[in-house]
Amino acid sequence: MDTTRNKDGHDQLDDTIEQYPPAIRKQKGKFWPIVATGAGLFSDGYLNNVIGSVNTILKILYPTQYANSPATRNVSSIAFVGTVVGQLAFGYISDHHSRKLGMVVSTLILILMSILSSASWGAGGSIPGMLAALTAYRFFIGIGIGGEYPAGSVACAEASNELKSGHRNRYFVLFTNFMIDFGFVVSAFTPLVMLWICGTNHLGTVWRVALGLGAIPPMSIFYLRLKLEEPEQFTKNTMRRVRRVPYLLIIRFYWFRLLVVSIIWFIYDFSAYSFGLYSSTILDVIIPDGDLYKTFGWNVVINLFYLPGSMLGALSADYFGPRVTLTVGVILQAVVGYIMAGLYSHLKTHIAGFVVVYGIFLTLGEFGPGDCIGLIASKTCATSVRGQYYGIAAAIGKIGAFVGTYVFPVIISNAGGESTVKGLQTPFWVSASLAIFSGILAITLLPKIGQDVISTEDDRFRDYLESHGWDVAQLGDDNASSSSTVGVEYEYEKKAVAAE
Secondary structure (H helix, E strand, O other), X not given: OOOOOOOOOOHHXXXXXXXXXXXXXXXXXXXXXXXXXXXXXXXXXXXXXXXXHHHHHHHHHOOOOOOOXXXXXXXXXXXXXXXXXXHHHHHHHHHHOOHHHHHHHHHHHHHHHHHXXXXXXXXXHOHHHHHHHHHHHHHHHHHHHHHHHHHHHHHHHHHHOOOOOOOHHHHXXXXXXXXXXXXXXXXXXXXXXXXXXXXXXXXXXXXXXXXXXXXXXXHHXXXXXXXXXXXXXXXXXXXXXXXXXXXXXXHHXXXXXXXXXXXXXXXXXXXXHHHHHHHHHHHHHHOOOOOHHHHHHHHHHHHHOHHHHHHHHHHHHHHOOHHHHXXXXXXHXXXXXXXXXXXXXHHOOOHHHHHHXXXXXXXXXXXXXXXXXXXXXXXXXXXXXXXXXXXXXXXXXXXXHHHHHHHHHHHHHHOOOOOOHHHHHHHHHHHHHHHHHHHHHHHHHOOOOOOOHHHHHHHHHHHHHHHOOOOHHHOOOOOOOOOOOEHXXXXXXXXXXXXX
């Protein structure tokens, strides 16, 4: 092969792509935009879930200043408030400015605030001051996480639209929700590893390092995002050149669909994030000796159950569609939830059995709504308003997570407390019943979502605007790129298409 380079350094690239058939040349290089846009949600999973283990450690270290104060709830849940703010703000930014800007800014926020969280300190060594600082940093982490949804996930959906039909849903899921779930697993394993290294006499180091390591994932994709170009679908349909956005028409067209998607997302996050945050607490209750190593170890096992559900759901979303997959997932999850509630007194005395059944409960949640609700939100609206539509639905979902972290302890307390069987089985009754309700909403009120739905939805929305006298010629970017990809892969794909 001739490896001589021209002054632009692209000769070897030309020679390399010629060895592939045209169809393969066209597809190669289209995965990098999906990785760069979607993989940032790993930070969501890690930073949201690691606080559960940190919460357990802080209760041990500061039984008076933390365990018996409002900080217990604030540290765990304040990130959800920031996430809601980020989702709404970045939803506007990603639609009216650029997907890339939203992703780059959110990545910077995550890097900086993760480092500051690990270094939380109060004036004069004050513990309440340190907890207040940690709470504040967690809020800003939430804003960075929130930006990943309407910027990163939305851009990932648009990038996946350029892949071969029949594979688009799975790759969106694998680089969005699967990344979140993988973050869950790593966030459960990291405190355990730190505990092995440092021991129970250095728990302060354990929680600080666990939080600080959250800066590494966003750092790893920052360069890719700097090289990223806007998705083709966005540049064709953006409203960023529009002086007066027709919000009234948009609301009339999408309000009902957005409402249904938002309710389902609220219910899913209400259960998923609440159980995720309190998994180590639940385990601490059912493990008689309260051994921290056992608690963290079983917590890792529980979080591993997220992965098979997410993987199978990704495949099912292509074969059966996201609406059917979501409905099947929540109905099966409800069945397992009722079994857990009914047999809790028996499962409580058999830790392995409890973990397996609880893990199946979680994996079914990922198979259905975990994989499909973001997919549905990203593909049931037009590209020109996708960031705001997705951001609102995701924000309502995170409000559900926020509500759940406050309501779950109340539910447990009113049912008899953590020391009683009824106290810890009640959340499963509640979550299973809500799962059935969300399944009914999905199968009856959501539209069928095909492989080409992004393009067809853009056409449908254009026709609607035009039928109401709005000038659709305003849509699109005059400086639009011909494709979406990263760095040299962009040149790679252009040459492949030209050769074909």
